[in-house]
Amino acid sequence: MRPYRNISDSELESFDALREWDSQKASSLISGSSVLWVHSTREKFNRLDPMDSSLVKTITIERVQGDVIKTNFGSYSLQTGKNIYYSCGCKKFCDCYGQLYLIKLPL
Numbered sequence: 001m002r003p004y005r006n007i008s009d010s011e012l013e014s015f016d017a018l019r020e021w022d023s024q025k026a027s028s029l030i031s032g033s034s035v036l037w038v039h040s041t042r043e044k045f046n047r048l049d050p051m052d053s054s055l056v057k058t059i060t061i062e063r064v065q066g067d068v069i070k071t072n073f074g075s076y077s078l079q080t081g082k083n084i085y086y087s088c089g090c091k092k093f094c095d096c097y098g099q100l101y102l103i104k105l106p107l
Helices: 009-016 023-027
Strands: 035-038 056-064 068-071 074-077 098-102
Touching: 023 098, 035 068, 074 098
Parallel strands: none
Antiparallel strands: 035 056, 035 098, 056 068, 068 074
């Protein structure tokens, strides 16, 4: 488990998302499940609204395959929730760097 600090607790609460990454819970995600994605350097882009969809968005799980979570917005490590970096080569703002937050399951 790891706590990231690029999103506040109140913002996470508004998305009903968990602060701590749990690879056990993540391994049970099924196709169609939603997770919260947050740009890993969101705080540096203060010219944008902090909730801009290029910085924070809900994405959909396509499948969990081995140690990789495949989504409609890239591939992420099952162990850490961070994206698996495939360098796009750009030297400016890019949405290729992000991390996932699990959304609370209904009781």
